[in-house]
Amino acid sequence: MPSDVPLSPDAPFPPDALLSVRDLRIAFDGVEVVRGLSFDVRPREALAIVGESGAGKSLTARALLGMLPRGATRNGTIEPDLAAHRGRRISLVPQDALSALSPVHPVGDQLAAAVRSVARVSRKEARARAVAALDRVGIPDAARKARAYPHEYSGGMRQRAVIAMATVNEPDIVVADEPTTALDEERRDQVLRVLAEQREAVGAALVLVTHDMDVVRDHADRVLVMYAGRLTELGPAEEVLARPRAPYTAGLLASLPQHAPPGRRLPALRGTPPAPGSLPPGCAFTPRCPLAADACHTVEPEPQEVEKRLVACHRWPELPHPATELFHE
Amino acid sequence: MSDALLDVRDLVVRYGDTTAVDHVSFTLAPGETLALNGPSGCGKSSTAQAVLQLRRPDAGEVVFEGRELTTLTERELRPVRPRMQPVFQDPYGSLSPRHRIGDAVAEPLRIQGRRPTPDQVAELLDRVGLDPSYGDRRPHELSGGQCQRAGIARALASEPRLLVLDEPVSSLDPSVRAGVLNLLADLQDDLGLGYLFICHDRAVVRHFADRVVEMREGRVISG
Ligand code: SF4
Numbered sequence: 001m002p003s004d005v006p007l008s009p010d011a012p013f014p015p016d017a018l019l020s021v022r023d024l025r026i027a028f029d030g031v032e033v034v035r036g037l038s039f040d041v042r043p044r045e046a047l048a049i050v051g052e053s054g055a056g057k058s059l060t061a062r063a064l065l066g067m068l069p070r071g072a073t074r075n076g077t078i079e080p081d082l083a084a085h086r087g088r089r090i091s092l093v094p095q096d097a098l099s100a101l102s103p104v105h106p107v108g109d110q111l112a113a114a115v116r117s118v119a120r121v122s123r124k125e126a127r128a129r130a131v132a133a134l135d136r137v138g139i140p141d142a143a144r145k146a147r148a149y150p151h152e153y154s155g156g157m158r159q160r161a162v163i164a165m166a167t168v169n170e171p172d173i174v175v176a177d178e179p180t181t182a183l184d185e186e187r188r189d190q191v192l193r194v195l196a197e198q199r200e201a202v203g204a205a206l207v208l209v210t211h212d213m214d215v216v217r218d219h220a221d222r223v224l225v226m227y228a229g230r231l232t233e234l235g236p237a238e239e240v241l242a243r244p245r246a247p248y249t250a251g252l253l254a255s256l257p258q259h260a261p262p263g264r265r266l267p268a269l270r271g272t273p274p275a276p277g278s279l280p281p282g283c284a285f286t287p288r289c290p291l292a293a294d295a296c297h298t299v300e301p302e303p304q305e306v307e308k309r310l311v312a313c314h315r316w317p318e319l320p321h322p323a324t325e326l327f328h329e
Numbered sequence: 330m331s332d333a334l335l336d337v338r339d340l341v342v343r344y345g346d347t348t349a350v351d352h353v354s355f356t357l358a359p360g361e362t363l364a365l366n367g368p369s370g371c372g373k374s375s376t377a378q379a380v381l382q383l384r385r386p387d388a389g390e391v392v393f394e395g396r397e398l399t400t401l402t403e404r405e406l407r408p409v410r411p412r413m414q415p416v417f418q419d420p421y422g423s424l425s426p427r428h429r430i431g432d433a434v435a436e437p438l439r440i441q442g443r444r445p446t447p448d449q450v451a452e453l454l455d456r457v458g459l460d461p462s463y464g465d466r467r468p469h470e471l472s473g474g475q476c477q478r479a480g481i482a483r484a485l486a487s488e489p490r491l492l493v494l495d496e497p498v499s500s501l502d503p504s505v506r507a508g509v510l511n512l513l514a515d516l517q518d519d520l521g522l523g524y525l526f527i528c529h530d531r532a533v534v535r536h537f538a539d540r541v542v543e544m545r546e547g548r549v550i551s552g
Contacts (some may be wrong), residue, residue: 053472053473053505181500186368211502255504257510257537258535258536259536268504268506268507268508269504
């Protein structure tokens with residue numbers, strides 16, 4: 001567990017963390033959906049959180065923002081408490097650009113209001129920062145566009161405006177929750193490029209919730225793979241995708257068409273994730289895992305340090321290479 | 330091609346002043362998957378709507394099983410519609426939230442004036458890998474992947490020859506997506522269905538389709 005892990009710069013828990021999450025637990029009506037999750041966000045890094053629907057990745061992101069849904073109880077620590085400064089030190093790029101903007105106010109006014117909500121500056125100064133933020137994300141004729149309403153923006157411009165909104169106060173962390181799920185590839189890459197530029201400009205880290213492995217490969221430094229509310233694997237994105245060390249990560253990758261062997265059937269992960277509250281004993285992945293053995297049915301594996309990663313699996317040394325082969329029929 | 334299941338010639342769809350589909354032509358053989366690929370707004374979904382005659386094209390021909398559809402009246406189309414069925418992106422949106430899954434699956438048969446038996450519904454659910462007990466549930470009790478399977482069962486009810494699949498896996502997790510794509514491949518092998526497959530994900534298209542038609546701004550740019 002975290003306290004035993006040596007604090008080398010390469011370690012999964014580095015000494016220079018921007019934000020440390022320890023033993024995070026999120027429950028609804030006593031049923032835990034996030035079950036003891038520990039990870040760090042490093043300065044300026046892009047950390048992707050992946051997993052199937054229901055794995056708890058969105059909830060984890062919301063916990064960082066202090067925006068858990070009603071009825072959720074949270075345990076564990078998130079330090080420092082950036083959520084107390086939401087909008088200034090941590091901000092959100094939501095999935096739906098329209099929901100982030102009010103339809104009844106000009107975009108520039110909304111940005112200026114965001115500036116004034118965290119900084120004591122004159123209206124004029126706030127206005128100037130708003131226009132500059134729109135200009136930075138590549139909105140042409142920003143001074144004029146600042147006076148326009150969201151519906152007068154094209155879809156792509158609206159996405160840019162939302163990114164301007166999330167970065168205008170130069171936060172430490174931008175959380176993006178499936179920001180590109182509804183977009184085609186061209187628009188997706190465009191949005192992520194603008195987001196990367198803005199992060200770079202203001203020096204913010206990114207926590208990116210996604211189910212798109214292409215996005216992870218192209219836009220993340222590290223990846224946290226979640227299953228049934230727990231960490232399955234955490235490590236450098238490129239290395240995890242190239243050589244997964246946990247069977248679940250391998251299964252996720254195997255089901256991608258770009259990794260599929262010729263022929264028409266995709267190696268699918270059999271079955272579905274367990275419902276929270278009716279988890280199997282031991283490792284939650286047991287019913288779907290081709291590598292499951294006796295120990296898996298009784299003891300839930302804890303994350304352990306493997307090379308530069310954390311892996312939660314009793315049998316990781318026995319994974320074949322390539323591990324995706326486990327899932328071929 | 331006289332043995333084509335679907336032969337689309339010079340299809341044009343306009344919305345006011347904009348031409349969404351601009352002289353698009355392609356053919357599709359029985360048992361074949363033809364993908365329409367391109368960014369949003371390229372006209373692929375408008376093409377699908379026009380093929381299904383859900384939106385009547387402004388010009389061009391849609392020849393399905395040897396019959397030209399664009400000149401048929403609604404009434405004349407009635408016996409044709411069961412043979413070409415849509416499957417949409419949003420699995421929840423395409424099933425009425427108030428109806429049980431079994432009723433939704435049987436609906437195309439009822440529309441044809443047939444009386445589906447519980448056995449028929451159970452068989453359809455079984456075909457798509459759903460336990461027949463799901464027939465008594467409502468859409469919100471199903472996962473996204475299960476809902477999409479129910480949508481496919483519903484499309485199969487009227488024994489179609491052509492499925493028009495409009496982004497059928499775009500809202501699904503990769504692992505669930507693989508299962509639905511495998512199901513579609515199995516159904517095609519078993520039933521010899523033709524698929525018009527609308528999808529913006531190039532990796533999925535490359536894996537799944539026999540041929541790809543690339544569209545941009547309403548036009549075919551390759552394929
Ligand atoms: S602990 Fe066992 S069941 Fe869980 S992923 Fe590892 S091998 Fe599979």
